[in-house]
Amino acid sequence: MKHELLAVGRAAQLTDSAQARHAVHRVAGWGAGAINVALICAFWGQWRVVSLFVCMGLGITLFNLLFLEWLADRFSSHVVEALRMGVNGTGLCVLGVVTQWHVLLWAFVPFNMFWAFGVGPWVRLRMALYLGAVNTVALLTGARPSMALAFSLIGVIGYLVSERRVEMLREAMVQLETAHQEMRRMHERALKQEHLSSLGLLAAGVAHEINNPMSFVTSNVGSMLRDLREEKALSEVMREYVDDVLPGTLDGIQRVNAIVADLRRFSGGGVDRHTDYDFNAEVEMGLRIAQVQLGHVQVEKELGEVGRVVGHPRQLVQVLVNLMVNAGQATAPGGRVRISTRREGEQILVVVRDTGAGMSEETKRRLFEPFFTTKAPGVGMGLGLSVAYGIVRAHGGHIEVESELGKGTVFTLALPRVAPAASP
Known part of the structure; x- marks a missing residue:
């Protein structure tokens, strides 16, 4: 979720960035110029109207290209876009009254909606206010209702299409960012x-x-x-x-x-074969390997009569070593780490108990996540317990954890006496 939120933020920054605004403004400037040229040609000879077109066109263009850029560095995009829509709508109404709402002038209605920045309810509210104000002035000053309805529909449909395209672009960027983050995690995992x-x-x-x-x-x-x-x-x-x-x-x-x-x-290398082995002997081996990490604590063991079991002994030792090393690292000098085994029916129970610092509820929830660790950088990579969890599950067993801050931790492994033959 964290990566997705970051990706959304980056996508929003890219689509609403100054570079994007400059690119859209250049295209919009050419579009507005083309409509103004068409209007000047349509009213050629009516020099008062032509002069008004030229002055209004230059004034709004300079406002959009210069003044709005100055405002964009000081205010939010919502304020800037609201001001742009208000100025363009006012200019459109003035020209509409002068030209008696010529059909070419109506092209500005959807045009101003197509290059709006942003996506969301506030943008739609601006569009609604813009259309409502322009259509109200137009109808009150003699515009044909059919003309207002036609161009308003074009503007609404065009805006919704462009809005959907922006959303699709952002979704694609989120997916790309997520894929990039996943590739980075996979690369780091491969290195580790x-x-x-x-x-x-x-x-x-x-x-x-x-x-x-x-x-x-x-x-x-x-x-x-x-x-x-x-x-x-x-x-x-x-x-x-x-x-x-x-x-x-x-x-x-x-x-x-x-x-x-x-x-x-x-x-050692090679495949850990599915074999018959002495369970307690493997526990003793795990204790010897972990002894270096347990030298500062008192180690207690109570190995019951569990007999021989069938499974993957090297994988079992890997799990036990990890649990005992973690117990030793979590326990202060003079504390105790205790390991016990017993058989209950067709199950073998292994209990690793320590008198260490214990864990919070948040730590317990994330305990078996790959690369999650509470240790200092360079001390642990957060792989041990996730690997141990996978090994125990592959053996047809499960792990239970009981822990409380300041009162130590208890790991209980329940393993079948005969593990499934297919184990990673």
Whole structure:
């Protein structure tokens, strides 16, 4: 709606701009000159009338071309157009009385209506007042009613046709502006998708490069620990290494290896196959990936017996990582983020709860819109939750959100135990 209103405003500015007025005034000047020349020819020899035509024609032309332009820079278009119609109508009535409403003079009635600026009820009111005043003076000063009716009908029909053409032009301009904005949004979306794809490839490459040296470290530390355990005579210091330091080091190395493996799997290419997998194992993987964003909060997990499910595990992890990262970013240091799973019949329920800042009603309404984000520029692009929403819907499930400002947020995912085979 915002883009449409902007487009309407721009269209109105273009159709009522000074450039457009200049172009119409030039054409109107030639038209008025042609009618005046025809009238002068018709009254040639009646020099008083011819002189009046020349003076009135020059005066009204100068008024329209110069004085109205000066007024247009200082007053609204409604005031300027009302003044133009009033001056032209007055001049027409004066010439009509002098020429006893010659048929050529009636051509000015529709002519003045055809090049009116603007569209709307105020313009129509000006047209009605103009026609009413001119016809009243004409009929009171001896004009034929049939002549007044004929040219008034021509003016009304011509004005309505031109009004409709202006409306069609504005509608076309609105559509063009909307299409232009949509193309810009699609271009930006394509750039961001390409950026995300590049980040995924970069993450996969980095994980692969880390995996190679870590395999040597794992093997060497494991071998060292086994060899030292076989030694019978170890000093107290070395025994501490065997019992505490090296096992703890090996445990940390294995955690690093698990994170690298998760990262390679999460960012790896190829199609995420519809397969049977351990649901809670994927939740654990998502927790490991999101751990960096959850280091400042207390993470609680309660994974119920949900068993194995059928679906797309990589997509599920993408949803869980996004929800947990958002929960961590919304929660202040010392807060809590809790994830729980349970099975209800043929459905798997996943609840991600945080004690963060919460959301307003307006934010909740727009939460799953693409590119909507409440984060600072450069922190988020507003794609995560919209993608998560699409993945959950494609799995045949749904997401529910409960949130209140200052009281945290709860996301509840309901997923079927067997997801549809066709999932993006």
